[in-house]
Amino acid sequence: MTTTSSGGEPDRTTADREIVISRAIGAPRELVFEAFTEVRHLSRWWGPEGFTTTTRSFEFRAGGVWDFVMHGPDGTDYQEWITWTEIVPPERITLVHGESRDDPDAFESVLTFEPAGEETRIVMRTVFPTKELRDQAVEKYHAVEGGEQTLRNLAAYVAELNRNGTARNETARKGAEG
Structure with a gap:
């Protein structure tokens, strides 16, 4: 069973190991993509409701790493590690996400940024190594709700x-006219 939220077609070869979440965002895709490229942006919105993020290191490039801690609203700290494996501005980001560099339970996510008129549709497709790890993420860590909250943020x-x-831009235009 694929856990799909807000659209997205499942890949039949990974369907029992994936979560797909998507959302339309009312901004050009270059701006939505930019929100993923700079730590000053990520630290303002990353994570589910009530979570904050402390970055230890950040290098946004293929092979680069984002090493950070997510602080839960209950005071629990979650060690996180993301390695960017592919970056195609402003279309796609592929990453591996785990607790550390050598996490055997790390999962892969592909984020696509699709222009949709004045909006951007972001699709976050996450594939876990096993169905059990996907089920644990959904049931224990509320990954679907957390992903939806993160995209809402x-x-x-x-x-x-x-x-x-x-x-x-409006201020600059008025200043040029005045």
């Missing part, structure tokens, strides 16, 4: 960036 953050960018 991204949408709110990007909307704020978009508004602020529009406001700056």
